[in-house]
Amino acid sequence: MCLPFCRVSGYRSSGVTGYATRILGLGRLLGRRTAFAREVSGMTSTHDDERTDRRRGGLTMRDIAALAGVSSKSVSLVVNGLPGVGEQTRLRIQELIEQHGYTPRAQAQGLATGRAFLIAHVFNNPNPEYLMLMQQGLLDALEETGHALVSFPMQRDDPQFLDRLRSFVDRHRLDGVVFTSSVSEDRRIRPLMEDLGVPYVRVAAKALDTRPRSVVGGDRAAAGLAAEHLYALGHREIAMVAGPPSFLSARERQSGFLATLEGFGAALAPSLIKGGEYTFASGLAAGESLLGGPQPPTAVFAANDEMAVGVMQAAQRAGLRVPNDLTVVGFDDFSIATRVFPRLTTVRIPTREMGRLASLKLLQRAQGTSCAPGELIIRETSAPPRS
Structure with missing residues (x-):
């Protein structure tokens, strides 16, 4: 469980189960600034830092200074783009830095430049796998820049939402903020962040801001893939378990699924659309309601994988195979989709890639708003209807 405010350093892995996080309280980070300050000022470097750099096979600031025949303070000034060093000396130091691949630590630079090298992820989505994939993607891009990721959960219905967000951003000298669903959908974010003058990106099911500030999931088109699949299999008695209406993603998935079926002339009756909460329990309840009648549907699309697995449980209880x-x-293609039997057919959206794009846009290293489109992943839970 993540602390209410924490710093997250991540290690990339191809799968969620291999994803490791190290969470450090902000107080612990601040407690180390004395050591960082010594390096930046050029007075000295800590022995631990020297040993760490050498174990990694890299040179220290002191090494660069010795090669250039200058003080560590001069190297620090050049690294941080500060005045106080002659042009010839600056060029000599820069050549040595490039020649030896010296990379200064972001925290040490932060003390000299007044930057904290922190990017915040503000969220309220309770799904742990979504959070892990999103933060993996954010870290994929940030690890190349030396930024740390700060995780800050919030609730949109908190009466102090804006005050807490303003205080958080002001207090921690953030280089930028990534907002993900459903916090990203709050209209108050844009005027607040513009007033604070801090760069931000909003990740959502559709564009909610200017192009440089948006990453779009494409949930509507992705849900249409599920409708196309079911119709192509021959299903006409189709039902849907929708997500919570307060989530834009749920509304986009429902509208995309229904619009695609309507395009085939197979509009759903209202009685075949049940509401859910993106949870297993709500999927189970909706499934029992849909399958308990005399003429149950032959196919059900659930707006996320957890609800889809709940529908599968309801089918088993009803004696249906x-x-x-x-x-x-289902929808998402989270790990639960392959941990049930039979394995779940679902629609995959590129959550991790969306996180990476959000970081790149925040650092002004990317221009687009969308990642790869959604993808239908056909497994063992889909088949033509029985004749």
């Missing part, structure tokens, strides 16, 4: 009697399709 998946996919022989009922096709089930």
